[in-house]
Amino acid sequence: MKRREILLALGIVLCLAVFIAPFSSSSPDGLEWVAKKLSFAKKGEVVPTLHSPLPDYRIPGSENELLGNIAAGFIGVLTMFGIGCAIAALLARQRK
Amino acid sequence: MHIPDGFLSVQTWTPAWVISASGIGFCLKKASSDLKERAIPLMGVMSAFIFVAQMINFPIMGGTSGHLFGGVMASVLLGPYAGATVLASVLIFQCLVFQDGGLLALGANILNMALAGTLGGYAIYRLFMSVLGSEKGFLAACAIASWCSVIIAAFFCALELAISGTSPVGIVIPAMVGVHMIIGIGEAVITVAVAGFILKTRPDLIYKNRIGIK
Numbered sequence: 001m002k003r004r005e006i007l008l009a010l011g012i013v014l015c016l017a018v019f020i021a022p023f024s025s026s027s028p029d030g031l032e033w034v035a036k037k038l039s040f041a042k043k044g045e046v047v048p049t050l051h052s053p054l055p056d057y058r059i060p061g062s063e064n065e066l067l068g069n070i071a072a073g074f075i076g077v078l079t080m081f082g083i084g085c086a087i088a089a090l091l092a093r094q095r096k
Numbered sequence: 097m098h099i100p101d102g103f104l105s106v107q108t109w110t111p112a113w114v115i116s117a118s119g120i121g122f123c124l125k126k127a128s129s130d131l132k133e134r135a136i137p138l139m140g141v142m143s144a145f146i147f148v149a150q151m152i153n154f155p156i157m158g159g160t161s162g163h164l165f166g167g168v169m170a171s172v173l174l175g176p177y178a179g180a181t182v183l184a185s186v187l188i189f190q191c192l193v194f195q196d197g198g199l200l201a202l203g204a205n206i207l208n209m210a211l212a213g214t215l216g217g218y219a220i221y222r223l224f225m226s227v228l229g230s231e232k233g234f235l236a237a238c239a240i241a242s243w244c245s246v247i248i249a250a251f252f253c254a255l256e257l258a259i260s261g262t263s264p265v266g267i268v269i270p271a272m273v274g275v276h277m278i279i280g281i282g283e284a285v286i287t288v289a290v291a292g293f294i295l296k297t298r299p300d301l302i303y304k305n306r307i308g309i310k
Contacts, residue, residue, distance in 0.1 A: 001137045001301070009141045013148050021151040025161035029153065030275045031097040031253060033160040038263050038271060046102035052195035057151065072194060073151060077144045079193075083185055084143030088136040088178070091128040 010081060017073025022066050097165075097253050097276070098190065098205055101198030105260035112256065113203030119211045120184050127177035135174060138301060142170050143182050150186065154282050162279030165249065167214030168221060168242040169287045173294065175303040176218040183210035208252040217245025231308050234295060235288050242287035243280040250276035 001009070028036060035041040054060070054075075058068035104112070131139075146166035153161040166186075171179025184206050190196040197205045224237035254272035258265035294301055299308035 001134070001141070001298075005298075006137045006141065010144065013141070013144045016145075016152065017148045021148060024151065024163070025153040025155040027153070027155055027159050027161040029097065029161055029163070030250065030272065030279050031099065033158075033275060034268065034271045035103070038267060040103070040257075040262050043102045043262060044100040046100075048195055049101055049199040050192070050195075052191075052193050054193055055195040057194050057196070069151075073148060076147045076151075076189070076193075080143040080147040080186060080189060081140040083140075083189065084182060085136055085140035087181060087185060088131060088139035091124065091131045091178070092133045092136060094128045095131075 010077070013077050014074065017077050018070050021073050022069035097208070097250060098187070098197030099201040099253060099256070101200045103260065103262050104201050104204055104256055108256050108260045109200050109204055112207045116203045116206035116211060120181065120206065123177040123180045127175065127181055130175055131178050135178070139174055139178060139182060142173060143186060146170060146182060147186050147189070149286070150190070156278050156282065160275060162282050164283055164286045165209055165213060165246060167209060167245045167249070168217040168238065169290055171214055171218040171303070172221060172238060172291055173301060173303055176215050179218065180210045180214045183214050204256050208249045208256070212252045213245045213249030216248040217241045220244050229307065231295065234307055235292055238291045239284040239288050243284040246276050246280035246283045247273055
Protein backbone atom coordinates (compact mmCIF):
# COMPACT_ATOMS: atom_id res chain seq x y z
CA MET A 1 0.00 0.00 0.00
CA LYS A 2 1.19 3.49 -0.83
CA ARG A 3 1.33 6.15 1.87
CA ARG A 4 -1.63 7.94 0.27
CA GLU A 5 -3.70 4.73 0.29
CA ILE A 6 -2.87 4.01 3.93
CA LEU A 7 -3.94 7.52 4.98
CA LEU A 8 -7.12 7.27 2.91
CA ALA A 9 -8.02 3.88 4.39
CA LEU A 10 -7.33 5.11 7.93
CA GLY A 11 -9.43 8.21 7.23
CA ILE A 12 -12.38 6.07 6.13
CA VAL A 13 -12.02 3.84 9.20
CA LEU A 14 -11.87 6.88 11.51
CA CYS A 15 -15.00 8.33 9.85
CA LEU A 16 -16.79 5.02 10.47
CA ALA A 17 -15.71 5.21 14.13
CA VAL A 18 -16.92 8.80 14.61
CA PHE A 19 -20.00 9.07 12.39
CA ILE A 20 -21.42 5.56 12.16
CA ALA A 21 -20.37 3.44 15.15
CA PRO A 22 -21.96 5.67 17.86
CA PHE A 23 -25.32 5.40 16.11
CA SER A 24 -25.37 1.64 15.63
CA SER A 25 -28.17 -0.58 16.92
CA SER A 26 -28.30 -1.05 20.69
CA SER A 27 -30.44 -4.19 20.40
CA PRO A 28 -28.90 -7.31 21.98
CA ASP A 29 -26.53 -9.22 19.69
CA GLY A 30 -27.10 -12.84 18.67
CA LEU A 31 -25.61 -14.38 21.83
CA GLU A 32 -27.29 -11.87 24.22
CA TRP A 33 -30.62 -12.47 22.48
CA VAL A 34 -30.30 -16.24 22.81
CA ALA A 35 -29.20 -15.84 26.45
CA LYS A 36 -32.34 -13.83 27.20
CA LYS A 37 -34.66 -16.15 25.30
CA LEU A 38 -33.23 -19.28 26.93
CA SER A 39 -33.08 -17.36 30.25
CA PHE A 40 -29.41 -17.80 31.10
CA ALA A 41 -28.57 -14.09 30.63
CA LYS A 42 -28.38 -13.63 34.43
CA LYS A 43 -25.34 -15.92 34.58
CA GLY A 44 -23.37 -13.21 32.79
CA GLU A 45 -24.07 -10.67 35.53
CA VAL A 46 -21.02 -11.61 37.58
CA VAL A 47 -18.35 -9.34 39.01
CA PRO A 48 -15.96 -8.88 36.08
CA THR A 49 -12.55 -10.50 36.39
CA LEU A 50 -10.85 -7.28 35.44
CA HIS A 51 -11.78 -3.61 35.38
CA SER A 52 -11.21 -2.10 31.98
CA PRO A 53 -10.49 1.60 31.44
CA LEU A 54 -13.47 2.10 29.09
CA PRO A 55 -16.04 -0.61 29.92
CA ASP A 56 -18.75 -1.06 27.25
CA TYR A 57 -17.09 1.59 25.07
CA ARG A 58 -18.02 4.35 27.54
CA ILE A 59 -16.09 6.71 29.78
CA PRO A 60 -16.77 5.50 33.35
CA GLY A 61 -18.81 8.04 35.34
CA SER A 62 -19.68 10.10 32.27
CA GLU A 63 -23.31 10.33 31.19
CA ASN A 64 -22.24 11.24 27.68
CA GLU A 65 -22.49 7.96 25.85
CA LEU A 66 -21.77 9.55 22.47
CA LEU A 67 -18.48 11.05 23.64
CA GLY A 68 -17.41 7.71 25.14
CA ASN A 69 -18.23 5.89 21.92
CA ILE A 70 -16.28 8.36 19.80
CA ALA A 71 -13.31 8.28 22.20
CA ALA A 72 -13.37 4.48 22.21
CA GLY A 73 -13.52 4.40 18.43
CA PHE A 74 -10.64 6.85 18.01
CA ILE A 75 -8.38 5.16 20.56
CA GLY A 76 -9.30 1.75 19.17
CA VAL A 77 -8.58 2.59 15.54
CA LEU A 78 -5.19 4.17 16.20
CA THR A 79 -4.11 1.50 18.70
CA MET A 80 -5.23 -1.41 16.52
CA PHE A 81 -3.50 0.11 13.48
CA GLY A 82 -0.31 0.31 15.53
CA ILE A 83 -0.68 -3.20 16.93
CA GLY A 84 -1.45 -4.68 13.50
CA CYS A 85 1.60 -3.01 11.90
CA ALA A 86 3.83 -3.97 14.83
CA ILE A 87 2.85 -7.66 14.72
CA ALA A 88 3.29 -7.76 10.93
CA ALA A 89 6.68 -6.04 11.16
CA LEU A 90 7.87 -8.46 13.86
CA LEU A 91 6.67 -11.45 11.84
CA ALA A 92 8.32 -10.21 8.65
CA ARG A 93 11.58 -9.51 10.48
CA GLN A 94 11.63 -12.92 12.17
CA ARG A 95 11.79 -14.65 8.81
CA LYS A 96 15.13 -13.10 7.87
CA MET B 97 -20.94 -13.20 20.08
CA HIS B 98 -18.34 -12.22 22.66
CA ILE B 99 -18.95 -14.57 25.59
CA PRO B 100 -18.97 -12.73 28.94
CA ASP B 101 -17.61 -14.28 32.14
CA GLY B 102 -20.15 -16.41 33.96
CA PHE B 103 -21.52 -18.28 30.93
CA LEU B 104 -18.74 -20.89 30.83
CA SER B 105 -17.64 -23.38 33.49
CA VAL B 106 -13.99 -23.75 34.58
CA GLN B 107 -13.93 -27.14 32.83
CA THR B 108 -14.75 -25.34 29.59
CA TRP B 109 -12.78 -22.10 29.63
CA THR B 110 -9.53 -23.69 30.84
CA PRO B 111 -9.11 -26.09 27.89
CA ALA B 112 -10.36 -23.33 25.56
CA TRP B 113 -7.48 -21.12 26.80
CA VAL B 114 -4.96 -23.92 26.21
CA ILE B 115 -6.27 -24.67 22.71
CA SER B 116 -6.42 -21.02 21.64
CA ALA B 117 -2.99 -20.16 23.07
CA SER B 118 -1.34 -23.02 21.21
CA GLY B 119 -3.47 -22.34 18.12
CA ILE B 120 -2.42 -18.70 17.94
CA GLY B 121 1.19 -19.72 18.58
CA PHE B 122 0.95 -22.01 15.58
CA CYS B 123 -0.65 -19.24 13.47
CA LEU B 124 2.14 -16.77 14.39
CA LYS B 125 4.74 -19.32 13.32
CA LYS B 126 3.00 -20.02 10.01
CA ALA B 127 2.29 -16.32 9.37
CA SER B 128 5.95 -15.37 9.81
CA SER B 129 6.88 -17.64 6.90
CA ASP B 130 4.33 -16.28 4.45
CA LEU B 131 3.68 -12.66 5.43
CA LYS B 132 5.21 -10.27 2.93
CA GLU B 133 6.95 -7.09 4.01
CA ARG B 134 4.51 -5.02 1.95
CA ALA B 135 1.58 -6.49 3.93
CA ILE B 136 2.69 -4.61 7.10
CA PRO B 137 0.43 -1.53 6.66
CA LEU B 138 -2.38 -3.74 5.31
CA MET B 139 -2.36 -5.75 8.53
CA GLY B 140 -2.56 -2.48 10.50
CA VAL B 141 -5.45 -1.14 8.43
CA MET B 142 -7.26 -4.49 8.61
CA SER B 143 -6.93 -4.61 12.41
CA ALA B 144 -8.31 -1.07 12.73
CA PHE B 145 -11.13 -1.76 10.29
CA ILE B 146 -12.25 -4.97 11.99
CA PHE B 147 -12.18 -3.25 15.38
CA VAL B 148 -14.51 -0.49 14.12
CA ALA B 149 -16.71 -2.86 12.12
CA GLN B 150 -17.30 -4.86 15.31
CA MET B 151 -18.62 -1.67 16.96
CA ILE B 152 -21.21 -1.19 14.22
CA ASN B 153 -24.26 -3.27 15.13
CA PHE B 154 -26.84 -3.49 12.37
CA PRO B 155 -30.41 -4.29 13.43
CA ILE B 156 -31.92 -7.55 12.26
CA MET B 157 -35.48 -8.77 12.71
CA GLY B 158 -36.87 -9.80 16.07
CA GLY B 159 -35.21 -7.09 18.18
CA THR B 160 -31.68 -8.38 17.82
CA SER B 161 -28.57 -7.02 16.14
CA GLY B 162 -25.38 -8.28 14.58
CA HIS B 163 -22.03 -6.91 13.53
CA LEU B 164 -19.31 -7.95 11.14
CA PHE B 165 -16.85 -10.39 12.65
CA GLY B 166 -14.42 -10.15 9.76
CA GLY B 167 -12.56 -13.45 9.90
CA VAL B 168 -12.96 -14.25 6.20
CA MET B 169 -12.31 -10.65 5.16
CA ALA B 170 -9.01 -10.57 7.07
CA SER B 171 -7.87 -13.97 5.83
CA VAL B 172 -8.79 -13.33 2.19
CA LEU B 173 -6.43 -10.33 2.26
CA LEU B 174 -3.71 -11.47 4.67
CA GLY B 175 -3.90 -15.26 4.47
CA PRO B 176 -5.46 -17.50 7.13
CA TYR B 177 -2.67 -17.34 9.73
CA ALA B 178 -2.17 -13.57 9.74
CA GLY B 179 -5.96 -13.22 9.51
CA ALA B 180 -6.50 -15.33 12.63
CA THR B 181 -3.76 -13.31 14.37
CA VAL B 182 -5.59 -10.05 13.54
CA LEU B 183 -8.85 -11.42 14.94
CA ALA B 184 -7.13 -12.64 18.11
CA SER B 185 -5.45 -9.26 18.68
CA VAL B 186 -8.75 -7.42 18.22
CA LEU B 187 -10.46 -9.78 20.70
CA ILE B 188 -7.67 -9.34 23.28
CA PHE B 189 -7.80 -5.54 22.91
CA GLN B 190 -11.62 -5.42 23.20
CA CYS B 191 -11.51 -7.61 26.30
CA LEU B 192 -8.75 -5.69 28.12
CA VAL B 193 -9.74 -2.12 27.28
CA PHE B 194 -13.50 -2.25 26.76
CA GLN B 195 -14.55 -5.29 28.81
CA ASP B 196 -16.17 -6.69 25.66
CA GLY B 197 -16.08 -10.43 26.30
CA GLY B 198 -14.88 -11.85 29.61
CA LEU B 199 -11.22 -12.36 30.52
CA LEU B 200 -11.81 -15.96 31.57
CA ALA B 201 -13.88 -16.51 28.42
CA LEU B 202 -11.25 -14.85 26.19
CA GLY B 203 -9.69 -18.18 25.29
CA ALA B 204 -13.09 -19.47 24.17
CA ASN B 205 -13.78 -16.29 22.20
CA ILE B 206 -10.43 -16.62 20.42
CA LEU B 207 -11.12 -20.31 19.76
CA ASN B 208 -14.59 -19.60 18.30
CA MET B 209 -13.88 -16.55 16.18
CA ALA B 210 -10.12 -16.29 15.51
CA LEU B 211 -9.47 -20.01 15.08
CA ALA B 212 -12.64 -21.98 14.19
CA GLY B 213 -14.49 -19.16 12.39
CA THR B 214 -11.53 -17.62 10.57
CA LEU B 215 -9.55 -20.74 9.64
CA GLY B 216 -12.74 -22.72 8.90
CA GLY B 217 -14.15 -19.87 6.82
CA TYR B 218 -10.88 -19.53 4.92
CA ALA B 219 -10.83 -23.27 4.15
CA ILE B 220 -14.32 -22.94 2.64
CA TYR B 221 -13.16 -19.90 0.63
CA ARG B 222 -10.22 -21.87 -0.81
CA LEU B 223 -12.46 -24.82 -1.62
CA PHE B 224 -14.88 -22.65 -3.61
CA MET B 225 -12.05 -20.70 -5.26
CA SER B 226 -10.47 -23.94 -6.50
CA VAL B 227 -13.78 -24.84 -8.16
CA LEU B 228 -14.96 -21.40 -9.34
CA GLY B 229 -11.81 -19.31 -9.70
CA SER B 230 -13.13 -16.37 -11.72
CA GLU B 231 -13.89 -12.78 -10.63
CA LYS B 232 -17.55 -13.59 -10.02
CA GLY B 233 -16.50 -16.84 -8.41
CA PHE B 234 -14.27 -14.89 -6.03
CA LEU B 235 -17.23 -12.84 -4.79
CA ALA B 236 -19.39 -15.96 -4.49
CA ALA B 237 -16.64 -17.72 -2.53
CA CYS B 238 -16.34 -14.68 -0.20
CA ALA B 239 -20.12 -14.64 0.34
CA ILE B 240 -20.47 -18.35 1.11
CA ALA B 241 -17.31 -18.56 3.22
CA SER B 242 -18.12 -15.48 5.33
CA TRP B 243 -21.67 -16.69 5.94
CA CYS B 244 -20.34 -20.12 6.99
CA SER B 245 -17.66 -18.55 9.22
CA VAL B 246 -20.36 -16.92 11.39
CA ILE B 247 -22.26 -20.20 11.66
CA ILE B 248 -19.07 -22.10 12.60
CA ALA B 249 -18.23 -19.58 15.35
CA ALA B 250 -21.83 -19.65 16.64
CA PHE B 251 -21.80 -23.46 16.67
CA PHE B 252 -18.57 -23.56 18.71
CA CYS B 253 -19.97 -20.94 21.09
CA ALA B 254 -23.19 -22.95 21.56
CA LEU B 255 -21.21 -26.15 22.11
CA GLU B 256 -19.19 -24.47 24.89
CA LEU B 257 -22.38 -23.19 26.53
CA ALA B 258 -23.79 -26.73 26.41
CA ILE B 259 -20.60 -28.32 27.81
CA SER B 260 -20.68 -25.73 30.61
CA GLY B 261 -24.22 -26.80 31.51
CA THR B 262 -25.45 -23.26 30.84
CA SER B 263 -28.11 -24.45 28.41
CA PRO B 264 -29.15 -27.89 27.07
CA VAL B 265 -27.31 -28.90 23.90
CA GLY B 266 -30.49 -29.66 21.92
CA ILE B 267 -31.82 -26.15 22.58
CA VAL B 268 -28.82 -23.84 22.54
CA ILE B 269 -27.27 -25.14 19.29
CA PRO B 270 -30.35 -24.60 17.10
CA ALA B 271 -31.00 -21.22 18.80
CA MET B 272 -27.45 -19.91 18.29
CA VAL B 273 -27.04 -21.33 14.78
CA GLY B 274 -30.53 -20.11 13.79
CA VAL B 275 -30.06 -16.45 14.74
CA HIS B 276 -26.54 -16.40 13.26
CA MET B 277 -27.84 -17.74 9.94
CA ILE B 278 -29.53 -14.34 9.65
CA ILE B 279 -26.61 -12.31 11.08
CA GLY B 280 -24.35 -14.17 8.62
CA ILE B 281 -26.20 -12.55 5.70
CA GLY B 282 -24.96 -9.15 6.93
CA GLU B 283 -21.45 -10.61 7.22
CA ALA B 284 -21.63 -11.84 3.62
CA VAL B 285 -22.94 -8.51 2.26
CA ILE B 286 -20.18 -6.45 3.94
CA THR B 287 -17.44 -8.96 3.10
CA VAL B 288 -18.48 -9.05 -0.59
CA ALA B 289 -18.69 -5.23 -0.75
CA VAL B 290 -15.20 -4.72 0.71
CA ALA B 291 -13.61 -7.66 -1.15
CA GLY B 292 -15.24 -6.53 -4.41
CA PHE B 293 -13.92 -3.00 -3.95
CA ILE B 294 -10.39 -4.30 -3.34
CA LEU B 295 -10.62 -6.64 -6.35
CA LYS B 296 -11.52 -3.63 -8.53
CA THR B 297 -8.90 -1.25 -7.13
CA ARG B 298 -5.95 -3.27 -5.75
CA PRO B 299 -6.35 -6.98 -6.67
CA ASP B 300 -2.66 -7.49 -5.85
CA LEU B 301 -3.47 -6.96 -2.15
CA ILE B 302 -5.52 -10.18 -2.08
CA TYR B 303 -3.60 -13.12 -0.61
CA LYS B 304 -2.32 -15.61 -3.23
CA ASN B 305 -4.55 -14.02 -5.85
CA ARG B 306 -4.25 -14.62 -9.58
CA ILE B 307 -7.53 -13.11 -10.74
CA GLY B 308 -8.27 -9.55 -11.85
CA ILE B 309 -4.60 -8.47 -12.09
CA LYS B 310 -3.78 -6.78 -15.34
